[in-house]
Amino acid sequence: MDLISWVYIAAGTGLVALLLALFFATRVLAAPAGSDRMQELSGAIREGSLAFLRREYTWAAGFVAIMAVLIFTLLDWGRPWGTVAYIFGAALSALAGYVGLRVATAANVRITEAVRQGGVHEALPLALRGGAVAGFSVAGLGLAGLALAYLLFHVWLEVNDAFQIISAIGLGVSSVALFACVGGGIFAKAADVGADLAGRREGGLSEDDRRNPAVIADNVGDNVGGVAGAGADLLESYLGSLVASVAYAAVVFGTTGLGARAIVFPLVVAAVGTAAAVIGSLLVRPRRAVIAAALYRGTYAAAVIAVLGVLGPCYWIFSDVEGVDHTLGLFFAVVAGIVIGLLIGRISAIFTSDRYRPVKEIARQSGTGPTLVVLAGLSDGMRSAAFSVLVVAGGIAGSYWAGDWAIPGDGGLYGVTVAAIGATSIFAVVASTGAFAPIADSAGGIAQMSHQPAEVIEATDSLAALGSTTAAAARGVAAGSAAVTTLALLLAWRGATNAASLAAGKGAVLDAIDILEPATFIGLLLGGVLPFLVAALSTKAVSRAAGQVIDEVRSQFGRIPGLREGRVEARPEYTRGVQIATGAALRGMLLPAVLAVAFPLAIGFVDVRALGGFLAGALVSGLLLGMSLVNSGGAWSNAKKLVEVGAYGGKGSDSHEAAVIGDTIGDPFKDSSGPALSVLIKVMAMVSLVFAGAFVG
Amino acid sequence: MDLISWVYIAAGTGLVALLLALFFATRVLAAPAGSDRMQELSGAIREGSLAFLRREYTWAAGFVAIMAVLIFTLLDWGRPWGTVAYIFGAALSALAGYVGLRVATAANVRITEAVRQGGVHEALPLALRGGAVAGFSVAGLGLAGLALAYLLFHVWLEVNDAFQIISAIGLGVSSVALFACVGGGIFAKAADVGADLAGRREGGLSEDDRRNPAVIADNVGDNVGGVAGAGADLLESYLGSLVASVAYAAVVFGTTGLGARAIVFPLVVAAVGTAAAVIGSLLVRPRRAVIAAALYRGTYAAAVIAVLGVLGPCYWIFSDVEGVDHTLGLFFAVVAGIVIGLLIGRISAIFTSDRYRPVKEIARQSGTGPTLVVLAGLSDGMRSAAFSVLVVAGGIAGSYWAGDWAIPGDGGLYGVTVAAIGATSIFAVVASTGAFAPIADSAGGIAQMSHQPAEVIEATDSLAALGSTTAAAARGVAAGSAAVTTLALLLAWRGATNAASLAAGKGAVLDAIDILEPATFIGLLLGGVLPFLVAALSTKAVSRAAGQVIDEVRSQFGRIPGLREGRVEARPEYTRGVQIATGAALRGMLLPAVLAVAFPLAIGFVDVRALGGFLAGALVSGLLLGMSLVNSGGAWSNAKKLVEVGAYGGKGSDSHEAAVIGDTIGDPFKDSSGPALSVLIKVMAMVSLVFAGAFVG
Numbered sequence A, B: 001m002d003l004i005s006w007v008y009i010a011a012g013t014g015l016v017a018l019l020l021a022l023f024f025a026t027r028v029l030a031a032p033a034g035s036d037r038m039q040e041l042s043g044a045i046r047e048g049s050l051a052f053l054r055r056e057y058t059w060a061a062g063f064v065a066i067m068a069v070l071i072f073t074l075l076d077w078g079r080p081w082g083t084v085a086y087i088f089g090a091a092l093s094a095l096a097g098y099v100g101l102r103v104a105t106a107a108n109v110r111i112t113e114a115v116r117q118g119g120v121h122e123a124l125p126l127a128l129r130g131g132a133v134a135g136f137s138v139a140g141l142g143l144a145g146l147a148l149a150y151l152l153f154h155v156w157l158e159v160n161d162a163f164q165i166i167s168a169i170g171l172g173v174s175s176v177a178l179f180a181c182v183g184g185g186i187f188a189k190a191a192d193v194g195a196d197l198a199g200r201r202e203g204g205l206s207e208d209d210r211r212n213p214a215v216i217a218d219n220v221g222d223n224v225g226g227v228a229g230a231g232a233d234l235l236e237s238y239l240g241s242l243v244a245s246v247a248y249a250a251v252v253f254g255t256t257g258l259g260a261r262a263i264v265f266p267l268v269v270a271a272v273g274t275a276a277a278v279i280g281s282l283l284v285r286p287r288r289a290v291i292a293a294a295l296y297r298g299t300y301a302a303a304v305i306a307v308l309g310v311l312g313p314c315y316w317i318f319s320d321v322e323g324v325d326h327t328l329g330l331f332f333a334v335v336a337g338i339v340i341g342l343l344i345g346r347i348s349a350i351f352t353s354d355r356y357r358p359v360k361e362i363a364r365q366s367g368t369g370p371t372l373v374v375l376a377g378l379s380d381g382m383r384s385a386a387f388s389v390l391v392v393a394g395g396i397a398g399s400y401w402a403g404d405w406a407i408p409g410d411g412g413l414y415g416v417t418v419a420a421i422g423a424t425s426i427f428a429v430v431a432s433t434g435a436f437a438p439i440a441d442s443a444g445g446i447a448q449m450s451h452q453p454a455e456v457i458e459a460t461d462s463l464a465a466l467g468s469t470t471a472a473a474a475r476g477v478a479a480g481s482a483a484v485t486t487l488a489l490l491l492a493w494r495g496a497t498n499a500a501s502l503a504a505g506k507g508a509v510l511d512a513i514d515i516l517e518p519a520t521f522i523g524l525l526l527g528g529v530l531p532f533l534v535a536a537l538s539t540k541a542v543s544r545a546a547g548q549v550i551d552e553v554r555s556q557f558g559r560i561p562g563l564r565e566g567r568v569e570a571r572p573e574y575t576r577g578v579q580i581a582t583g584a585a586l587r588g589m590l591l592p593a594v595l596a597v598a599f600p601l602a603i604g605f606v607d608v609r610a611l612g613g614f615l616a617g618a619l620v621s622g623l624l625l626g627m628s629l630v631n632s633g634g635a636w637s638n639a640k641k642l643v644e645v646g647a648y649g650g651k652g653s654d655s656h657e658a659a660v661i662g663d664t665i666g667d668p669f670k671d672s673s674g675p676a677l678s679v680l681i682k683v684m685a686m687v688s689l690v691f692a693g694a695f696v697g
Helices: A003-030 A035-075 A081-118 A122-157 A162-201 A215-254 A257-284 A289-319 A325-352 A357-368 A370-406 A411-425 A428-447 A454-503 A516-559 A574-606 A608-644 A655-692 A692-696 B001-031 B036-074 B081-118 B119-156 B162-201 B215-253 B257-285 B292-316 B326-352 B357-368 B371-407 B413-423 B426-449 B454-501 B519-561 B576-605 B608-645 B656-688 B692-696
Strands: none
Touching: A003 A081, A003 A122, A003 A257, A003 A289, A035 A081, A035 A162, A035 A215, A035 A574, A035 B081, A035 B426, A081 A122, A081 A162, A081 A215, A081 A428, A081 A454, A122 A162, A122 A215, A122 A428, A162 A215, A162 A454, A162 A516, A162 A574, A162 A655, A162 B371, A215 A257, A215 A325, A215 A428, A215 A454, A215 A655, A257 A289, A257 A411, A257 A428, A289 A325, A289 A428, A289 B357, A289 B608, A325 A357, A325 A370, A325 A411, A325 A454, A325 A608, A325 B656, A357 A370, A357 A608, A357 A655, A357 B519, A357 B576, A370 A411, A370 A454, A370 A608, A370 A655, A370 B162, A370 B292, A370 B519, A370 B656, A411 A454, A411 A608, A428 A454, A428 B608, A454 A608, A454 A655, A454 A692, A454 B036, A454 B413, A516 A574, A516 A608, A516 A655, A516 B357, A516 B371, A516 B413, A574 A608, A574 A655, A574 A692, A574 B162, A608 A655, A608 A692, A608 B519, A655 B036, A655 B371, A655 B519, B001 B119, B001 B292, B036 B162, B036 B215, B036 B426, B036 B576, B081 B119, B081 B162, B081 B215, B081 B426, B119 B162, B119 B215, B119 B257, B119 B426, B119 B454, B162 B215, B162 B292, B162 B454, B162 B519, B162 B656, B215 B257, B215 B413, B215 B426, B215 B454, B215 B656, B257 B292, B257 B413, B257 B426, B257 B519, B292 B326, B292 B426, B326 B357, B326 B371, B326 B413, B326 B454, B326 B608, B357 B371, B357 B608, B357 B656, B371 B413, B371 B454, B371 B656, B413 B454, B426 B454, B454 B608, B454 B656, B454 B692, B519 B576, B519 B608, B519 B656, B576 B608, B576 B656, B608 B656, B608 B692, B656 B692
């Protein structure tokens, strides 16, 4: 068997994942779609989601066009293939978001209908499959796309700089992800928080009450934020880790001998992980088990299969490289990555699931009012971030050691990049469980809006509660793996910069990036600043728009006669809420995108060492702040659910009021500001990697 | 005039500041102390404060004893003088806290009495003087202490390693500051938040209602946290910047020629700053002007005087060093530092004063409930931190450039250390305005508890409101200058490490601290973690203890007949609240202290480069997180005050309720967790500096 066969296998595995997504999609679409009223509501949600996606993608396309021009004019390699690859990456990301959204907006109403007909156990497979479509299209598009790019540029076209061109794909994916994640997140949370607060203020409507004029916007938000936005984020981490590892290997080991193998290996690990995820997802038999346990089991099964499955290919590729055996060390590096992913997911689960002490403690504090709820949630978020980063640090140490053992010298850092792939290898499962939550949420919304009986609403609520725990773990894994991915990108960037400056006859300018050199240290401070700034901007965008939604709801209750009483002829103007959220999202996503590109470019052209400090500073502050926001939000969300099922006074009590305040504060944290940071740090590293040559040229 | 004369002048200036503090203290004590009832209350607050201080210092003394043993056994220089210096530093810090506390607890009741007799304009000078005692004793003890240490070790005893010994003084100050700041902060906010929430829940008592069993604890907290704790923090920054600059100069330039001048210069800058503060404080004539403006004017006046005053000595010292003139560059470095301090104070004021948009916007959001209040406050906190760090980065760039211009080569980094002194030089003013707030708060408490007429309570409230704005600016300056101080300490640490490893024949081990070397990067991550962990721990300590205070208050209202109705014979058991807060404070301050010492020591002995990454990571994350916590808290506090004076519904409205929730969430942020971080990063840098030789020995 030839080395190149592995690339075909990777491409094939990606296609299998896509076929599985297609199969799940057809199964979902084949399910009955419920009454006319339900289909009308679901149609409104779908239309709204697609309309927003179109506008979001239009803006993103403008951004991509500008970047494409920059790439074409500033970079002297791979012309025009680098630009083509960049646009290809952007298209991949847009496609992944579109497919996931399309199926999710069809799945929601079918889940509601399934619950109506057969209860929660009838509906669960549908919800899982709806989520899996998003998950497997992310993994499939990423893997197949990159493997095809390898074949196209390196094998068929035999372009020089094939692996720099491949890194441009990563930047394309990142560019669209930034818009999808930040824009979708702001839309979702402006509508969610606005609908929730306005509903409560106007006579205690629930957020999904049909009379609430923001209710359609809220459900649209679940889909554009939770499905399209989160999917783009995961695809970015997935592709980012592959690009980093491939680029690092190509720069440091060259493209022949050990280098050729080191370049192919990342694709193989990703393929094994995706195959493991396919098997794992088929192993989950939710009908017969506690649901949450089944979901976790799927993840662990996939992880174990991935670990076992990667050993064979690893041996095949590395057991005899000019007489030297590198197998075990690199295998351990992959395992270190998988363990990092699982441990971070575990930490997130412990801090955000209602089965553990932190969330129980927050719920207990709700008896004293909102203050201690908020303080406890924030402090738990910071604690969980601290623990997660310790895990990341341990994983880096372990994978460096393993890589260095395998290939003394440059192998240590290659091990770190390989660990990043390990951490993202079973992302198909993670993305599936992540997309499960918004789909179930939206199904619950449709159940309420179409006035289903109490037991149907209760059953869809229980699905949503389940989703909110698994989503928290998925967000944690995404944020944690983003850190390793970003570090891998940094390493690739340093390699690319040194290679370019050596080629330009300037020596290796990044031989050492001295942290106490003033430029580097100032870079470090600036890098630390950016996540705080972006989190502030996106939180501000959400809270300002939520305020406008509240005003709008109030005004509609004032001017539409019979709306408050729920008369049938009194129809709220749902589109106003959608418009407000859309405006906020489009305005709010622009500045972060510009900052994410302008800062690294400007600093890179002034001083590449300062850029090293900048990227490291952004990584540290973005990772810690992002994880703590995400986990605080998850903890509050589940503490509220704990109170809602009856703890400390239950629904309608003062405790509930306090818990709801925590939950609404956490909404933008966990679904917009927090995830935005993990995209931010990856985009900035990706920009630096792609433009590395231009900075020193 | 001899170079040494400047040291005598510095010592003299320190003594003048101490005399001024003494003069202010006697003036405060000479004022009438009010009725028996008021004196009884004030006595209870004083006794409680001193009792807590005794216990806190006892624990700190244990810690200091252990550290003294470590210093004596692990360090091979200056024995036993290093240990003596360390203990001397610890004593300085304890003394500064004690003096400030003593006068503050006497000033409070006298302010209430002055308001009773002559209104707010009669009371203001008293409040200013009470604060100034704390401010000038901090500056005086720091300056005189360090100048005397210089004379003692370098001139009179002629000890080798005199400047390493002096750095041990810094560590002593830091050790006690950590306890005073963290312990005092936790005590203050556990009592404050607990009293506030419990009072509201139990029939709408205000936090200063005599019937509230937590009221004495709350007032004790103002003093042990706001006066003793904050004073220790400021003294630490002040001394830290001096120690860093002196140590850096000694290591890099040696102790003769240019070196001798560069060592003395920091003391001169500090002396000029203190003299300027003395003059500035005498220029403030609060009787005839808007009070806040007068306080700001004092600061600006001091800054201008310091800038003008430093030029002469700078010329004298540096205009002819072996024929070369270094004057202008180093003068600019000092100015850069002063400008950093002023700008950061300005940014804090803009984000936390009710005269600017951010706070007004938070107050406006209060109409929609607590959620958007909290989100707006958090996002403004992050934004203000981002801007402040940009200022710090600019200041570092400017001072590096100026220093490098003055002394090409090593002068750039010396310029940065000099800027740190500039930023802390007029700390006497900053500390005075900072201590003003808790004193005024406590005066208000006594007014309420002793049932003064409404206009007296209103007048003391207006003093407290003024204090809360100036305190926010003071906290901002403290946090921002901590960053420059810490960087200066890092530079001194690197110099000391290289010197020690050169002396040990190992070459300069820290020639470059490569940020992408795995050990350094892991250090960077660990360093980033620690501030999040410490903030989480101290927030948790506050919220847990506040919950206990609430339970205790409820229980007293249940079991003490007539308490709720306010019958005279129904006396609440004030001591229980004090006990709960004391327990929380003592338990809560131990772990941060241990972490702050154990982490740098452990990492330093394993890998000094990792320690470089660690300190830089802690600085970036601690600075950003700390500033954002401090300014969020300040903004909420003043937004609440804005609502209380009638905006958006005023006292008792739903808006007020929402604003109070923001305020209580911000209490631990601004007064315990946030300030704890600025102490944390300084302590860790100081530990590293003092033990630098041991790591490479």
